[in-house]
Amino acid sequence: MSDSLPLLLRAARGELVERTPVWMMRQAGRYMKVYRDLRDRYPSFRERSENPDLSYEISMQPFEAFQPDGVILFSDILTPLPGMGIDFDIVESKGPLIQEPIRSLSQIEALHPLEPNETMPFVGEVLGRLRESVGNKAAVLGFVGAPWTLAAYVVEGKSSKNYAVIKAMAFQQPDLLHRLLNHFAESIATYLRYQIDAGAQVVQMFDSWAGQLSPIDYDTFAAPYQKRVVELVKATHPDTPMILYISGSAGVLERMGSTGVDIVSLDWTVDMADGCARLPKHLGVQGNVDPGLLFGTPEAIRERIVDAVRKAKGRRHILNLGHGILPGTPEDNARVFFETGKTVNDLIGSAA
Numbered sequence: 001m002s003d004s005l006p007l008l009l010r011a012a013r014g015e016l017v018e019r020t021p022v023w024m025m026r027q028a029g030r031y032m033k034v035y036r037d038l039r040d041r042y043p044s045f046r047e048r049s050e051n052p053d054l055s056y057e058i059s060m061q062p063f064e065a066f067q068p069d070g071v072i073l074f075s076d077i078l079t080p081l082p083g084m085g086i087d088f089d090i091v092e093s094k095g096p097l098i099q100e101p102i103r104s105l106s107q108i109e110a111l112h113p114l115e116p117n118e119t120m121p122f123v124g125e126v127l128g129r130l131r132e133s134v135g136n137k138a139a140v141l142g143f144v145g146a147p148w149t150l151a152a153y154v155v156e157g158k159s160s161k162n163y164a165v166i167k168a169m170a171f172q173q174p175d176l177l178h179r180l181l182n183h184f185a186e187s188i189a190t191y192l193r194y195q196i197d198a199g200a201q202v203v204q205m206f207d208s209w210a211g212q213l214s215p216i217d218y219d220t221f222a223a224p225y226q227k228r229v230v231e232l233v234k235a236t237h238p239d240t241p242m243i244l245y246i247s248g249s250a251g252v253l254e255r256m257g258s259t260g261v262d263i264v265s266l267d268w269t270v271d272m273a274d275g276c277a278r279l280p281k282h283l284g285v286q287g288n289v290d291p292g293l294l295f296g297t298p299e300a301i302r303e304r305i306v307d308a309v310r311k312a313k314g315r316r317h318i319l320n321l322g323h324g325i326l327p328g329t330p331e332d333n334a335r336v337f338f339e340t341g342k343t344v345n346d347l348i349g350s351a352a
C-alpha cells in the first residue's frame, strides 16, 4: 500500500492499521558503526546536527539499515538554544554543557524568542529532504524538549544527578523559573510549528527529566507548560499527532494523559497492561520495552515485544523502547527488535 499515508502516521491518528508500527528513540547514534565512523570524521556534535548534509545522512542511517516505520530528525533537544541566545556544546562522554548557565532575571530577560527560519534553517531543510526520500515508506518525526527539561539543562548547566540547582530555584524563586518556563513554552511551540510546516508528520515532546519532580511539583513546573505547548500547536496544526515522553513516569502517568497529547510514551518501569488501564481509552501508547533487553538474547527480545503488543491490544500502539537505545547495543539485536516488531502481529495472530 505504497500510495497510502505512512503506517505510523495513520496509527498515530488512531486509524485501524494492518500492523503495529515500530521505531526507536535515539535510533541514529553511537550503537551504529556507520555513525561512529562518521563521528570520527566530524567530531563536533554541533556540526553533525547543524550541517544539513550530515544531519540528513545520519537521520537516514537507521532507515537504510533497518527500515523502521519512523525516521526521526537527527538533532538534539538543545539545538534551538543558540537561537534564543544560549550557547551550548556536547562534550564527548560527558554530555551537554552550557558555558553560562541561566540563573538570573537579567539573563532570562535577555533571551530572544525563537525564530527558527532565521536561526535554524538547517532543520527545515533536513525535514523536507527526509520527506522526499522516504515518501510514504515511513513517517518523518520531529521532536522538541519540553520547557521543564530544557530549563533543567540551562539552569544546571549540564546533565545532573539530583537537580539541586533548578530545585533551589523552584523552591526559592519560583517566579524566576516560571518566567524561564514561559519563554521556553512559547519558543518551543513556534519551533514545533516550524518543524511541521517543514515536513514533520508526527512530533514527540521529550520531558525526559519531569519524572524527577514530585507529582505536586510536576503540576506546577512541568504539566502547565507541556499543556501550553500542546495547546499552541494544536491551535494551528490540529491534525499532527503529538507524543509525550517522560523518563521515570510511572508516578505521573494519569497526568501525562491529561496534557492534550494523543499518545503517551511509557518507560519500562510500568507494565504495559497497567499503563493502558491508567490512561483514557482514546489515547494511544508507545514504548515500554526496556532498552537493556537489547543486550539480551533474540528470544528474550521477541518475548517482550510480544508481551507489549498483546497488552496494548485494542488501542493505538506504536512499538518503541522505554527510552533511547543504549550505546554498545549490538546492531544485530536492534535488527531483531525492528524485524520482530514488523511481524509481531502475525506471530500472535492478530491485527494491530
Ligand code: CP3
Pocket: 024, 025, 026, 027, 028, 029, 030, 039, 045, 072, 073, 074, 075, 076, 077, 078, 090, 091, 092, 093, 094, 095, 096, 143, 159, 206, 208, 247, 324
Ligand atoms: O532519536 C534520535 O535518533 C534522534 C536524535 C536525538 C538525539 N538527542 C541525538 C543525540 C534525540 C531525539 C535527542 C533528544 C535528547 N537530547 C534528549 C531527550 C531524549 C532522552 O534521552 O531523554 C535529551 C535529554 C538530550 C540531551 C542530550 N544530548 C544528552 C543527555 C546527550 C547524551 C550524552 C551522552 O554522551 O550520552 C546528548 C547528546 C546526543 N544527542 C547524542 C546523540 C546521538 C550522543 C552524542 C554523540 O553521538 O556524540
